Amino acid sequence: xxxxxxxxxxxxxxxxxxxxxxxxxxxxxxxxxxxxxxxxxxxxxxxxxxxxxxxxxxxxxxxxxxxxxxxxxxxxxxxxxxxxxxxxxxxxxxxxxxxxxxxxxxxxxxxxxxxxxxxxxxxxxxxxxxxxxxxxxxxxxxxxxxxxxxxxxxxxxxxxxxxxxxxxxxxxxxxxxxxxxxxxxxxxxxxxxxxxxxxxxxxxxxxxxxxx
Amino acid sequence: xxxxxxxxxxxxxxxxxxxxxxxxxxxxxxxxxxxxxxxxxxxxxxxxxxxxxxxxxxxxxxxxxxxxxxxxxxxxxxxxxxxxxxxxxxxxxxxxxxxxxxxxxxxxxxxxxxxxxxxxxxxxxxxxxxxxxxxxxxxxxxxxxxxxxxxxxxxxxxxxxxxxxxxxxxxxxxxxxxxxxxxxxxxxxxxxxxxxxxxxxxxxxxxxxxxxxxxxxxxxxxxxxxxxxxxxxxxxxxxxxxxxxxxxxxxxxxxxxxxxxxxxxxxxxxxxxxxxxxxxxxxxxxxxxxxxxxxxxxxxxxxxxxxxxxxxxxxxxxxxxxxxxxxxxxxxxxxxxxxxxxxxxxxxxxxxxxxxxxxxxxxxxxxxxxxxxxxxxxxxxxxxxxxxxxxxxxxxxxxxxxxxxxxxxxxxxxxxxxxxxxxxxxxxxxxxxxxxxxxxx
Numbered sequence: 001x002x003x004x005x006x007x008x009x010x011x012x013x014x015x016x017x018x019x020x021x022x023x024x025x026x027x028x029x030x031x032x033x034x035x036x037x038x039x040x041x042x043x044x045x046x047x048x049x050x051x052x053x054x055x056x057x058x059x060x061x062x063x064x065x066x067x068x069x070x071x072x073x074x075x076x077x078x079x080x081x082x083x084x085x086x087x088x089x090x091x092x093x094x095x096x097x098x099x100x101x102x103x104x105x106x107x108x109x110x111x112x113x114x115x116x117x118x119x120x121x122x123x124x125x126x127x128x129x130x131x132x133x134x135x136x137x138x139x140x141x142x143x144x145x146x147x148x149x150x151x152x153x154x155x156x157x158x159x160x161x162x163x164x165x166x167x168x169x170x171x172x173x174x175x176x177x178x179x180x181x182x183x184x185x186x187x188x189x190x191x192x193x194x195x196x197x198x199x200x201x202x203x204x205x206x207x208x209x210x211x212x
Numbered sequence: 213x214x215x216x217x218x219x220x221x222x223x224x225x226x227x228x229x230x231x232x233x234x235x236x237x238x239x240x241x242x243x244x245x246x247x248x249x250x251x252x253x254x255x256x257x258x259x260x261x262x263x264x265x266x267x268x269x270x271x272x273x274x275x276x277x278x279x280x281x282x283x284x285x286x287x288x289x290x291x292x293x294x295x296x297x298x299x300x301x302x303x304x305x306x307x308x309x310x311x312x313x314x315x316x317x318x319x320x321x322x323x324x325x326x327x328x329x330x331x332x333x334x335x336x337x338x339x340x341x342x343x344x345x346x347x348x349x350x351x352x353x354x355x356x357x358x359x360x361x362x363x364x365x366x367x368x369x370x371x372x373x374x375x376x377x378x379x380x381x382x383x384x385x386x387x388x389x390x391x392x393x394x395x396x397x398x399x400x401x402x403x404x405x406x407x408x409x410x411x412x413x414x415x416x417x418x419x420x421x422x423x424x425x426x427x428x429x430x431x432x433x434x435x436x437x438x439x440x441x442x443x444x445x446x447x448x449x450x451x452x453x454x455x456x457x458x459x460x461x462x463x464x465x466x467x468x469x470x471x472x473x474x475x476x477x478x479x480x481x482x483x484x485x486x487x488x489x490x491x492x493x494x495x496x497x498x499x500x501x502x503x504x505x506x507x508x509x510x511x512x513x514x515x516x517x518x519x520x521x522x523x524x525x526x527x528x529x530x531x532x533x534x535x536x537x538x539x540x541x542x543x544x545x546x547x548x549x550x551x552x553x554x555x556x557x558x559x560x561x562x563x564x565x566x567x568x569x570x571x572x573x574x575x576x577x578x579x580x581x582x583x584x585x586x587x588x589x590x591x592x593x594x595x596x597x598x599x600x601x602x603x604x605x606x607x608x609x610x611x612x613x614x615x616x617x618x619x620x621x622x623x624x625x626x627x628x629x630x631x632x633x634x635x636x637x638x639x640x641x642x643x644x645x646x647x648x649x650x651x652x653x
Contacts, residue, residue: 007412025621032561032607032608033607033608034563034608035557035558035561035562036558036562036563036564036608037563038531042558043557043558043608044448044557047450047557049449051450060312090650096631101637102636102637102639102640103642103644126326128473144400144451145451145453145454146451146453146454147451147453147457148453153481154603157599158531158601158602158603158605159601159603159604159605160597160598160601160602160605161598161602163314163605163607164598164612164615167611167612167619168615168618170619171615171618171619172622173624174619174622174623174626175623175625175626176622176626177626178627178629178630179625179626179629179630180621182629182630182633182634183629193423201383212263
């Protein structure tokens with residue numbers, strides 16, 4: 001079994017801070033929104049923790065952004081500009097997860113240093129990292145100090161609009177996080193992908209790999 | 213010729229008599245004024261002239277029937293007048309139109325006691341012009357101009373024959389405000405401010421009193437004394453500045469008060485609360501036509517009401533800004549020491565919290581007081597309100613129910629999809645084993 005280095009240190013640091021941070025944001029987010037139904041901590045504690053972790057995650061986002069902007073590893077995010085090619089690859093990947101995997105078919109995506117994401121991952125991570133995460137940070141910062149950013153909030157349509165956008169993205173991440181963890185267990189062993197995000201090395205069998 | 217001479221002689225004789233009367237009157241007034249000033253200078257007692265007035269006017273039950281049937285009390289407490297600041301002036305300064313000739317003033321009939329008070333207001337103005345100007349801009353004067361027969365004029369608050377120096381004012385008496393605002397004063401007397409013997413005017417002003425519900429009016433009064441309030445709240449309260457904008461001080465500092473949400477029509481261009489146009493009130497008629505069932509505005513009705521206000525001119529010029537307030541003036545005065553104020557965020561930031569069970573929409577009325585129309589509490593949690601209530605949102609308390617369902621769906625999907633996938637994988641594995649087992653056998 002070959003080992004290839006697909007997750008450089010800055011990416012691993014970013015990933016695990018992000019992972020634990022997002023879990024904490026979701027938990028405190030639930031507590032803030034559903035006080036009375038959930039009683040893990042006081043509302044105020046939840047708000048303060050939510051704010052602090054939010055700022056840590058914003059700073060952490062820049063580790064990811066700067067690393068990819070200033071290294072050739074950005075190629076892992078290069079989009080497939082041919083829509084037909086992208087659609088075919090995505091369909092193949094969806095068929096694998098939806099049917100082939102049950103029969104024991106090999107993963108159609110082969111992991112390499114510059115192609116660590118399958119086409120479905122590549123598309124969804126770009127939407128998440130370049131649209132949803134920044135939007136969530138932005139709306140979060142606006143809600144952190146509504147008065148200070150009142151001008152911008154008014155331009156966006158008011159505090160209720162900003163909050164609704166923040167909650168909609170929160171809803172997406174609350175569902176996504178379960179899917180993400182599950183997909184991470186679909187390597188050649190249940191822990192293979194998770195270990196690789198700790199060591200940086202992905203184990204690849206006979207040039208066939210499995211993305212998460 | 214003889215006749216004309218006799219007329220001329222008669223005219224001259226009448227003139228001499230008039231002159232003599234006028235000279236005597238002038239002499240009497242001069243002497244009495246001088247003696248009264250002398251007497252006052254001597255010891256603050258009543259002047260001779262005033263004593264002469266009081267000879268009759270101290271009679272118990274002395275009153276006069278006015279044209280409209282009102283009884284005008286004419287009795288004056290001489291002792292109180294002697295101690296009052298107006299003692300220095302004497303009766304004649306304010307009652308200058310009462311002369312020996314027309315006293316009792318039979319020539320000019322007084323229409324009614326209200327009319328008399330009004331006429332006397334002008335006398336007050338002649339000495340107290342700056343204060344009177346303040347009064348004219350007050351809610352009391354506005355109410356009076358609007359025909360409110362209970363609206364106070366000068367003499368309703370200041371008993372003219374017993375008006376005392378400011379320094380002797382006893383704030384704990386609540387006078388004169390408590391005369392009309394009795395229940396409010398009762399609540400206030402038991403409050404932290406009442407116990408600290410602050411006067412009503414410390415917060416509300418005196419002659420320039422404006423509608424207590426006027427935007428920013430009372431908050432500014434609070435912050436006038438509690439200057440470090442913003443800084444001290446910022447130490448523990450997230451989004452403190454926003455709370456200062458959206459929550460009235462008594463909403464937390466009067467912890468037993470019943471709270472409500474007031475959605476105020478706000479002009480985004482002029483950056484101020486929308487006021488009803490004088491003479492052409494539109495708000496109530498528009499609200500009534502939006503609320504066809506008359507059960508209170510629901511989310512759709514609120515949306516159409518806003519559309520009416522934005523029909524002409526700039527889009528979204530008029531929006532709604534929400535504010536948490538106490539239900540009435542009595543509750544607003546039950547302020548407690550800050551240690552007893554509400555600090556528990558859950559009092560507001562949870563579904564079904566008490567303040568969100570009562571909602572009104574309001575516009576600033578012509579007299580500065582809000583004109584309100586009831587709305588259903590559901591407007592705060594409706595997805596339709598994202599647009600119409602864009603400027604008001606309390607986390608948890610006014611959360612949109614549709615988003616709760618979406619969240620439940622996302623979490624169930626997030627957990628259910630992997631579980632389903634795992635189950636199918638397990639079933640396939642079992643099936644594959646069975647097949648291979650059968651093939652082996």
